[in-house]
Amino acid sequence: MANFNIDAKKDVTYDAIVIGSGISGGWAAKELCENGLKTLVLERGRIVNHVTDYPTMSDDPWDQELRGSITPEDREIHYKGIRSGFIGENNKHFYANDLENPYTEVKPFLWIRAHQMGGRSLLWGRQCYRWSDLDFEANAKDGYGVDWPIRYRDIEPWYTYVEKFAGISGEPLGLPQLPDSHFLPPMELNCLEKQVKDRIESDFPGRNMIIGRVAHLTEPLNGRGQCQFRNRCDRGCPYGAYFSSNAVTLPAANATGNMTIRPYSIVQSIIYDDQEGKASGVRIIDAETHEVTEYQARIIFCNASALSTTQILLNSTCERFPDGLGNDSGELGHNLMDHTYRIGAMGESDDFEDRYFKGRRPNGIYIPRYVNLPNQPQSDDFVRGFGFQGGAGRANWSRGANEEDFGGEFKDNLMKPGPWEFFITGFAECLPYHENKVFLDRDNLDHWGQPTLAIDAEWKENELALNRKIREDAREMLERAGLKNIVDFDNNHEMGYGIHEMGTARMGNDPETSVLNATNQVHACKNVFVTDGACMTSSSCVNPSLTYMAITARAANHAVSELKNNNL
Amino acid sequence: MKRRDAIKKSALLAGIAFTGPSLLSLLQSCARTDRLNWQPQFLNENQALFVSAFADTLLPATETPGGLDVKADIFIDLVFAKSYDDEAQQQVRNNIDQFNAYSENNYGAVFADLNAEDRKRCLMDHEKESGKFRKSVWGTAVGEEEQPPGFYRSLKSLTLWAYFSSEEVGREILVYDPIPGEYRGCIPLSDVGNSWTF
Numbered sequence: 001m002a003n004f005n006i007d008a009k010k011d012v013t014y015d016a017i018v019i020g021s022g023i024s025g026g027w028a029a030k031e032l033c034e035n036g037l038k039t040l041v042l043e044r045g046r047i048v049n050h051v052t053d054y055p056t057m058s059d060d061p062w063d064q065e066l067r068g069s070i071t072p073e074d075r076e077i078h079y080k081g082i083r084s085g086f087i088g089e090n091n092k093h094f095y096a097n098d099l100e101n102p103y104t105e106v107k108p109f110l111w112i113r114a115h116q117m118g119g120r121s122l123l124w125g126r127q128c129y130r131w132s133d134l135d136f137e138a139n140a141k142d143g144y145g146v147d148w149p150i151r152y153r154d155i156e157p158w159y160t161y162v163e164k165f166a167g168i169s170g171e172p173l174g175l176p177q178l179p180d181s182h183f184l185p186p187m188e189l190n191c192l193e194k195q196v197k198d199r200i201e202s203d204f205p206g207r208n209m210i211i212g213r214v215a216h217l218t219e220p221l222n223g224r225g226q227c228q229f230r231n232r233c234d235r236g237c238p239y240g241a242y243f244s245s246n247a248v249t250l251p252a253a254n255a256t257g258n259m260t261i262r263p264y265s266i267v268q269s270i271i272y273d274d275q276e277g278k279a280s281g282v283r284i285i286d287a288e289t290h291e292v293t294e295y296q297a298r299i300i301f302c303n304a305s306a307l308s309t310t311q312i313l314l315n316s317t318c319e320r321f322p323d324g325l326g327n328d329s330g331e332l333g334h335n336l337m338d339h340t341y342r343i344g345a346m347g348e349s350d351d352f353e354d355r356y357f358k359g360r361r362p363n364g365i366y367i368p369r370y371v372n373l374p375n376q377p378q379s380d381d382f383v384r385g386f387g388f389q390g391g392a393g394r395a396n397w398s399r400g401a402n403e404e405d406f407g408g409e410f411k412d413n414l415m416k417p418g419p420w421e422f423f424i425t426g427f428a429e430c431l432p433y434h435e436n437k438v439f440l441d442r443d444n445l446d447h448w449g450q451p452t453l454a455i456d457a458e459w460k461e462n463e464l465a466l467n468r469k470i471r472e473d474a475r476e477m478l479e480r481a482g483l484k485n486i487v488d489f490d491n492n493h494e495m496g497y498g499i500h501e502m503g504t505a506r507m508g509n510d511p512e513t514s515v516l517n518a519t520n521q522v523h524a525c526k527n528v529f530v531t532d533g534a535c536m537t538s539s540s541c542v543n544p545s546l547t548y549m550a551i552t553a554r555a556a557n558h559a560v561s562e563l564k565n566n567n568l
Numbered sequence: 569m570k571r572r573d574a575i576k577k578s579a580l581l582a583g584i585a586f587t588g589p590s591l592l593s594l595l596q597s598c599a600r601t602d603r604l605n606w607q608p609q610f611l612n613e614n615q616a617l618f619v620s621a622f623a624d625t626l627l628p629a630t631e632t633p634g635g636l637d638v639k640a641d642i643f644i645d646l647v648f649a650k651s652y653d654d655e656a657q658q659q660v661r662n663n664i665d666q667f668n669a670y671s672e673n674n675y676g677a678v679f680a681d682l683n684a685e686d687r688k689r690c691l692m693d694h695e696k697e698s699g700k701f702r703k704s705v706w707g708t709a710v711g712e713e714e715q716p717p718g719f720y721r722s723l724k725s726l727t728l729w730a731y732f733s734s735e736e737v738g739r740e741i742l743v744y745d746p747i748p749g750e751y752r753g754c755i756p757l758s759d760v761g762n763s764w765t766f
Contacts, residue, residue, distance in 0.1 A: 342708065354757050
């Protein structure tokens with residue numbers, strides 16, 4: 001592939017600056033570059049080239065000295081992130097250093113960061129679902145938060161646009177609450193999943209179980225290869241089969257010749273020009289040399305991830321914006337949301353003992369929201385809803401640890417697959433609460449002398465009520481599906497475990513109560529756009545990344561047309 | 569392996585010169601078994617003998633290799649050495665010593681010195697008393713824990729991992745398919761045979 005232009009020395013003036021190169025930053029870069037804008041992408045970490053910088057992508061367990069396990073030193077470096085349960089030898093290099101990047105948990109909050117080119121697009125769960133007007137109208141209908149300034153019709157063409165380029169595999173279902181995407185062929189359900197699906201759908205009218213909709217190619221697209229079912233995604237995919245900035249959007253942006261990407265660039269603040277009444281550029285700290293540099297541009301896209309973007313805006317103070325850029329409403333940093341996580345049930349099946357599967361499918365099943373739908377009785381216990389992810393497989397040799405047995409026969413039995421198991425785990429919508437917030441902590445500075453972020457947020461009664469219903473329903477569905485030895489669970493994870501943090505610079509119609517307008521522009525500083533998770537006005541119960549992609553493409557194309565019309 | 573060869577090899581690995589007193593002490597300490605033919609990175613000799621005996625009793629060789637054939641004991645020691653922090657390491661030493669004390673009190677010798685039948689009895693005692701691991705979802709345990717798994721079951725789990733993640737088992741016994749290329753959700757088990765390697 002072409003080398004990236006990382007020489008930002010020769011030029012400090014660009015048409016556009018994009019802060020961050022993850023899922024939304026990659027899309028901003030692609031759209032702006034393809035529209036002819038000279039674009040500087042600022043990445044606080046290192047360059048990660050597709051394929052050549054995926055050092056563990058083909059490792060088998062025995063290729064690593066500790067076979068995937070990490071050292072106490074690594075656990076110290078990742079002392080916060082390790083709570084997720086996801087960090088190992090295979091992917092540790094894609095998680096941020098928690099020692100150099102501290103944050104304060106006023107209340108427990110897990111903040112997973114990925115500080116390199118591509119950001120968390122290398123690590124994400126890849127589940128992709130369109131939101132619907134059930135989501136975009138939710139705040140207006142029940143009164144929590146403020147109304148979204150957009151509706152499904154505004155974003156629908158942009159969903160189609162990003163899906164065609166990203167590549168989303170899935171099956172159309174025609175559900176109004178979960179609109180179909182432009183799909184590549186779906187992945188297959190396995191024996192037990194098909195059985196559970198049939199039983200749930202016949203026993204619970206109105207509930208559906210489908211194969212997950214995922215950003216994986218099930219046929220080649222634009223030179224990218226299709227999924228090989230290795231399920232080693234979070235090491236980086238040598239085929240470019242799942243969507244990441246590294247494999248998909250940044251190479252496209254680079255191909256235009258319009259992109260410069262500057263690694264090791266920590267954005268300290270956005271510079272506001274009082275005379276012009278808009279932003280003139282950004283000030284960065286070089287992560288390696290600590291040197292401060294300023295870059296100018298006509299428009300600035302904030303895509304550093306919800307909380308990092310918020311941190312930058314809060315730190316961008318001037319006479320006009322003493323409490324942070326665009327914070328006239330006082331809502332910047334507030335209304336932090338996530339999805340509840342790891343509440344559900346699992347069970348075993350006696351069936352299909354002589355059946356198996358081939359391939360390690362990097363995807364599971366999805367049960368779309370079925371509560372509090374329009375024209376349906378509404379719950380007295382909670383507003384909004386939840387969906388389930390999950391899947392079935394066969395137990396492997398690790399089941400032996402719990403068997404009251406050992407010896408030669410025991411060992412040889414473990415060579416065969418164990419019982420089929422099935423699990424589901426719910427993701428509940430979180431309401432926007434003003435008091436769930438982040439703020440700058442000027443007493444605790446990071447490695448570069450910058451104020452850190454303090455996070456003060458918690459689930460409230462509505463989320464806990466949704467979780468109780470998730471657990472109850474999960475057990476009931478598994479029972480009715482005929483599973484045995486059912487365990488239902490709620491790990492009571494604090495916020496952040498969903499890694500869907502969003503909402504801290506929300507969109508809205510009213511500058512008095514929101515930070516961004518309907519096209520993601522800061523109300524009072526129109527050439528600054530925020531299109532990462534920070535912009536979200538509500539959280540839905542479905543995964544947000546596809547919506548970030550669509551919102552970003554929409555806002556970037558709006559920015560281009562506003563520039564052409566000299567409105568920015 | 570012949571005892572003399574084992575002594576030579578471990579002595580060489582340890583960089584110990586073959587002179588009178590040290591040879592004698594080595595012979596004495598190894599008298600109880602001829603198995604410690606490797607140089608532990610973390611465990612002391614008695615603890616290493618225990619881990620070897622544990623792996624051999626838990627996963628003995630049959631028509632397929634045993635725990636010792638794939639060097640499960642050596643890998644376990646490596647994990648203790650490089651993946652455990654100081655506190656966990658000290659806990660391991662204490663736990664092995666306690667396990668041996670139990671074995672001496674109830675069966676008259678440390679675990680590695682027991683005959684095959686007493687080793688099995690001793691393991692079964694712990695098997696009956698130990699708590700179970702919880703199920704896990706996406707890498708994290710879920711559900712209520714009634715009783716923590718404790719040392720015995722943790723070491724059992726570690727030994728299973730050491731065995732089944734070895735290259736020999738992964739490539740030769742389980743069904744190794746690093747690049748499946750497709751997903752088929754419901755095929756006859758007989759088409760595959762054993763479990764997939766991963």
